[in-house]
Amino acid sequence: MKFGVVIFPGSNCDEDAYHAAKDVFGQDAEYLWHKNTDVKGADVVILPGGFAHGDYLRTGAMARFSPIMGAVRAFADRGGPVLGICNGFQILLEAGLLPGAMLRNKGLKYCCQHVYLRVERTDTPFTAAARAGQVLRIPIGHGEGNYFAPPETVEKLEANRQVILRYTDPQGQINDEWNPNGSVGAIASICNERRNVVGMMPHPERACEPLLGGVDGRLIFESIVQTLRSAESLALQPSVVGRAS
């Protein structure tokens, strides 16, 4: 199976996502230059972290116009699994592939630290290997990760079970003190209605190797590998992955 890792000018976690897919999980991986107009046969697409186009205007606001985003949208429309990490999540929001927006962190400062996350849903290709309620320890690194959406949108997200991860304390309890950026509903990750497009602010690729002080991010990668493998073994096209659950 093949991971496609998009490089926007200003992406800076592209190598990290590629390294995790290829070296840690032994999968094929290929970079997708933002001027490309196809995903080169990737089975899963990752929009990595960084500061695409410098993010001087608004995070993700320029990147959504890159040619590759047309291909990513078409891939997602076919049900292909797409994961936006950090800046990738911000880009998915700007591109309208996910609802809502990001505000500056509540402390108005960039924040790089480990956080605790409670797995809310396991019926996405990126959380299938986790247990509901499981608490993960994964790092964040962002200045604008304060997820915001109008109340009716948040209600809809909740009703559709689209909230995938929430910031919690180490015991899995929601608590303002442990919400690092002030996100509404302590939301750290959401998916689209079809459940194949997932955005998350935490960086799972930073928590895949014991040497780096934590391996809880492996679950995200294991989930997609497992999901795609079972799709393959059923001789199905990735196009059904989004509906598999």
Place this chain on the structure above:
Amino acid sequence: MIDLQVLQRHGLTREEYDRIVEFLGREPNLTELGIFSVMWSEHCSYKSSRVHLKTLPTKGPQVLQGPGENAGAVDIGEGLAAVFKIESHNHPSFIEPYQGAATGVGGIIRDIFTMGARPIALLNSLRFGSLEAPGTKRLLEGVVAGIAGYGNSIGIPTVGGEIVFEPSYSGNPLVNVFCLGIAKASDIIKGVASGVGNPVYYVGAKTGRDGIHGATMASAEFDEKSAEKRPAVQVGDPFMEKLLLEACLEVMRTDALVGIQDMGAAGLTCSTTEMGSRGGAGVEIDVSFVPQRETGMTPYEIMLSESQERMLLVAKRGREAEVERIFEKWDLHAVRIGEVTSDGVLRVKDRGSVVAEIPNRALTDEAPLYRRPATEPEYLREAQRLDLESLGDRSPEKRPLHGTGRVARGFQSGGDFLALLGSPTIGSKRWVYRQYDHMVRTSTINLPGMGAGVVRVRGTDRALALSVDGNGRYCYLDPHRGAMLAVAEAARNVACAGARPLGATNCLNFGNPERPAIMWQFAKAVEGIGEACRALDVPITGGNVSLYNETDGHAIYPTPVIGVVGLLERADRVVARRFREPGDAIVMLGDSRGELGGTEYLKVIHGLVRGVPPALDLAAERALQQLLVALSEERLVRSAHDCSDGGIAVTLAECCFDTAGMGAEVEIDRVRVAGNDAVNVAAALFGESASRVVIGVAPDDVTAVLQRAAAASVPAKVIGRTGGNRLRIAVAGETVIEVSVGEAERVWLSAIEKYFVKRVA
């Protein structure tokens, strides 16, 4: 046209001007005068420091590139090189903290990738006035945000550093930034221009009027008018630099490149001159081809602009299209502005007509060289006198304030202990490093605050440990010894992580060298650095000198900052500061002599900056470092932490922090430095004798560790055991500190954060 006033504005003396006229055989025009002024500035020419810097050890079998290039390089095995350098951005950061610090980061990153290396880690060494003083919080916030804004965006982790608060820096903060990169040893690129007729390209941001005379500004003292120099501070664009970084590394992989150099201090002037000079060639450019951000710029302005994110490169003739195509891919436009010539002259044209013509030699090798007079400062003898007996006389109201009085026994020691932990220089720097992306590139093994920064080298089993250290107070009291201690501490921190120190870079921050007392401090410090680097086998591979760090005639403490890079052949052998398991033995390596001169304890508790700094036996230091590396290779050590600011008491506390509250029971030897017993206890707890490290050892390994230490002639002694949730320290059987680790850690964590707590109405 060129009168004394014009010369003064250019920071040139009458004698220097006469020298220019002699070289040229005529009067220079204004453009040429501008070019001379920046190339002969202290910042670019090292005219006051060069005679001393030449004495530093710069060679060794591990050294691939010594001083003189954009950065130094050492061999780290497997065909790879560690490329690194430290640089100051003190003056710009004082005037405009965010942009000053940001562009400092941008500049040092360019120095690294210019060498063909991919930058993989940043460190910084910062010094400010007291946090209580007006303006310090604004400076700290601005500098930290600037470093974060640039480093985070470009995606290079800031993995460590040091921050010191000291009134001496209130009018002149220090912002020193260090960058490390990795290159193939065989592919190191140099900043040379050669091959007559080869095209000279300009690529990157457009040239504006920002930063004109930045190098000259960095070579002058400050006064109340300095804020007017704001236009001389540049504005950084990390996104542009990210594009340049990726595009330049891609071009370097093609073999179409002859040489490359960033346009840092003195911009286009310095890069054209230095590249030509290194390649034994000349460079001819036409400024009308230079992309400009503003209209009506004169050749003078274009040559002296310090606009950021610009590179000058020389390509091989016939390979132009290849080079241009790569830059186009990154939406950059490489513009041909001239070519390499054979005559060794920097020739600047404007629409075809020559506007400046100066032999490179006149600007580089023949720049003035001063052996400035140096005399011992008058304050020194008095400041070195320390009457220890008087320290015992402390009335209760002289005791420091601290957050809590609930210290079971030994109130005075316990109170002093918490006051030290809660002082910003010793306290946790979490408020700062949380703003830096320290995990991007997924290679950071030792996170900030855990000792030396450690990053793995992708594609190998290896890792590099990095530390930057300095102690201005020690150097104020004895610049020679203080500088040696800085080298020793940086190398020791690297060794504590399990890495063998390979090489060093230095950033020398001093006052006005035209004053003999300052020059004496400088000369003594350089002597000390040389002596320590030779003894510890860490050659200096490059660095930076920042003089004129004075405001209104007040010089900073002499502050050499040393960056050391060390190698771990096995990344998984890395050792960090914190204790690992309850029940482990705590072993003290090195001798405690209760030295209180120049310590953090004297400053924080007694308000004194006095005495002589701790003695340093370089042979003992080397043995200690080699032992630490050997113990980590054999996996005999679970944690290691250097004893420095605040002595063994603070070191032990820091070993307990970040462990979820694991405590320790420790008994240390008494020392006799005074007749007063309270002073002796303080000396045992807070003395800063050098060459000491506290290690955590699994019970089964204690015998082996003590044997290895004995064989290496390193004093070693089991002083206690980890466990429980309290830290108890006894001196000669009597408990003098007992505190809950959680409580001590809260004091330590809030040391800086408490100054930034938002008051809710």
